[in-house]
Amino acid sequence: MVIVEEGLQGVRFFEFLTEEEREEFAEGSEPAAFDAGEMIIEEGRDPGSLFVLISGSVEVSKRVSGGGDLLLARIDAAEGRTVVGERGLLGESGASATVRAAGPVEAINIPRETFRRMVSEGRPAAFKLSYRIARTLARRLTRLDEEVVEAIRELESRGETDLEAFRDKLITDWAI
Amino acid sequence: MQGMPSLRDVPFFRHLNDDEREELEELLEPAAFEAGETIFEEGGPEDRLYVITLGTVEVHKAVIAGRRQHLATVEAPTIVGEMGLLTEPRATASVQARTPVEAYGIDRDRFLEMLDADAPAACKVVYEIGRTLAGRMARTDESIAGIIAHLERAGADYFTDFEIFQDRLIREWSF
Numbered sequence: 001m002v003i004v005e006e007g008l009q010g011v012r013f014f015e016f017l018t019e020e021e022r023e024e025f026a027e028g029s030e031p032a033a034f035d036a037g038e039m040i041i042e043e044g045r046d047p048g049s050l051f052v053l054i055s056g057s058v059e060v061s062k063r064v065s066g067g068g069d070l071l072l073a074r075i076d077a078a079e080g081r082t083v084v085g086e087r088g089l090l091g092e093s094g095a096s097a098t099v100r101a102a103g104p105v106e107a108i109n110i111p112r113e114t115f116r117r118m119v120s121e122g123r124p125a126a127f128k129l130s131y132r133i134a135r136t137l138a139r140r141l142t143r144l145d146e147e148v149v150e151a152i153r154e155l156e157s158r159g160e161t162d163l164e165a166f167r168d169k170l171i172t173d174w175a176i
Numbered sequence: 177m178q179g180m181p182s183l184r185d186v187p188f189f190r191h192l193n194d195d196e197r198e199e200l201e202e203l204l205e206p207a208a209f210e211a212g213e214t215i216f217e218e219g220g221p222e223d224r225l226y227v228i229t230l231g232t233v234e235v236h237k238a239v240i241a242g243r244r245q246h247l248a249t250v251e252a253p254t255i256v257g258e259m260g261l262l263t264e265p266r267a268t269a270s271v272q273a274r275t276p277v278e279a280y281g282i283d284r285d286r287f288l289e290m291l292d293a294d295a296p297a298a299c300k301v302v303y304e305i306g307r308t309l310a311g312r313m314a315r316t317d318e319s320i321a322g323i324i325a326h327l328e329r330a331g332a333d334y335f336t337d338f339e340i341f342q343d344r345l346i347r348e349w350s351f
Contacts, residue, residue, distance in 0.1 A: 062321070087310050087313060087314070090303075090306045090307045090309070090310035091307060091310030091311050091313075091314060093310070093311065093314035094314070096314065096317035096318070096321070119303060122296060124294050124296075124299065126303075127294070127296070127299030127300065127302070127303055128294065128299070130299070130302060130303040130306045131291060131299065131302045131303075131306070133306055133310075134262055134302055134303075134305055134306030134309055135262045135263075137306065137309040137310060137312075137313050138258075138259055138262035138263050138309055139262075139263055140313065141259070141309065141312060141313055141316060142259065142263050142264075142268060144316055144320070145268060146268075148320070149237075149239055152239055152240065153239070153240060
């Protein structure tokens with residue numbers, strides 16, 4: 001079982017926090033384990049938590065029209081502990097993609113209630129994390145916009161399109 | 177122009193207490209724009225944040241050379257320039273006053289200094305901006321999902337509906 005305090009160390013997303021601040025998050029968090037094939041975040045549903053992936057790998061996929069799933073990304077915690085579901089801490093909308101355990105996965109669940117409580121208590125750690133998430137979202141939005149503009153220009157100028165290439169371009173920067 | 181700046185009515189500032197509001201008010205520089213005047217020029221500098229307290233602004237972008245696409249019309253109270261604050265200080269779209277506009281400018285560098293010093297006032301404003309961006313991101317994802325679905329359905333015939341999905345693509349622009 002993952003020890004939460006240790007789990008938050010060495011995660012790039014939490015690097016900018018002091019040790020004490022990481023502990024504040026750890027106190028309101030809980031370990032989570034998923035079996036192969038189990039859903040961690042479900043597309044269309046409010047995830048309500050940020051998950052720090054400690055070990056194992058996950059697949060990010062998106063439903064496409066006409067049925068079937070499109071694999072957007074594969075994330076392996078062995079290449080660095082990382083987070084999914086960060087948007088859910090700030091907003092309440094449904095996830096735009098599904099995150100599924102590809103094998104056994106160990107994670108830390110930071111519930112939105114923990115985060116919101118820290119915000120209402122005016123804790124700097126929560127605001128530092130908001131700043132970090134806001135910057136991530138802003139960059140992603142800017143890149144998405146650029147890609148979309150690029151795609152429109154391409155479509156317009158070519159008068160014909162390679163649908164496959166166009167589609168891939170649009171989904172390279174999907175937010176979870 | 178009104179005397180003391182009041183941030184109370186601006187949603188982004190609603191969680192500030194009186195001390196924090198005062199701290200932020202020290203950074204405010206009153207600004208006024210006439211109808212038609214440009215606040216940000218696409219591709220130009222975006223080195224300030226504007227808190228718009230009166231009036232309406234319009235957002236445009238030159239998506240295709242020679243064609244300005246209308247992206248949004250935003251009414252006071254609101255802020256513009258928040259993307260420049262969080263990314264690069266370069267405007268990705270043009271913002272223009274549609275009516276006479278009264279606003280307060282906040283210097284980007286000074287605001288970032290406050291943030292880096294973990295000043296609660298700046299942190300709380302960014303939390304609110306972040307919440308807005310989260311919503312915007314969710315809608316952008318939906319729009320793009322719609323486009324992809326459309327492309328897949330339409331196949332070779334998509335050009336007949338080109339304008340419709342182009343509109344959908346850009347409805348949820350960031351600025």
